[in-house]
Amino acid sequence: GEDVEQSLFLSVREGDSSVINCTYTDSSSTYLYWYKQEPGAGLQLLTYIFSNMDMKQDQRLTVLLNKKDKHLSLRIADTQTGDSAIYFCAENDKIIFGKGTRLHILP
């Protein structure tokens, strides 16, 4: 069946770039999404990419999509302490979320 997989943890030093990876199985999704969940808060849409694009840049965020390999990544430049959160990738059409990657910022 459909599945979305992510690594569970990532530790990055403040100021470095963070790269969070995701693989998915359903190739029919029109959009792919990155959601952010901060401690004690609900999920919020961080960014998304249309399935016919390879890359999308939005300020410090860069999303890369490799449709052939069904691989999605989120790069956060100049990672700040406020970026500490759990990041979920999600497919649109089947409404499937990954388990989330917990991003920890080292001082």
Place this chain on the structure above:
Amino acid sequence: DTGVSQDPRHKITKRGQNVTFRCDPISEHNRLYWYRQTLGQGPEFLTYFQNEAQLEKSRLLSDRFSAERPKGSFSTLEIQRTEQGDSAMYLCASSSLAGGLNEQFFGPGTRLTVL
């Protein structure tokens, strides 16, 4: 605050009791979703509505679970004969599908603890 509200925020109940949760979506959104999230997991899809029609239900939604959206506005999720395995955060989200983009706005969730 995303504009999606859920009530109650916390619910503690004894096994075997029935519980009902409410979700008030963003008013102009025609889609409403229910998810369940347990510790260390991503949200698991339960069901969704387009206006008042329930269009899809997950196999996770056993016959003890029922959801309604009677007037296409707020929605309720009822769990009958609760079990300890039902303990989780229940999330509601709403969206208006625009050009295929399904940006979902999530509520704060209802945390259910079944003793």
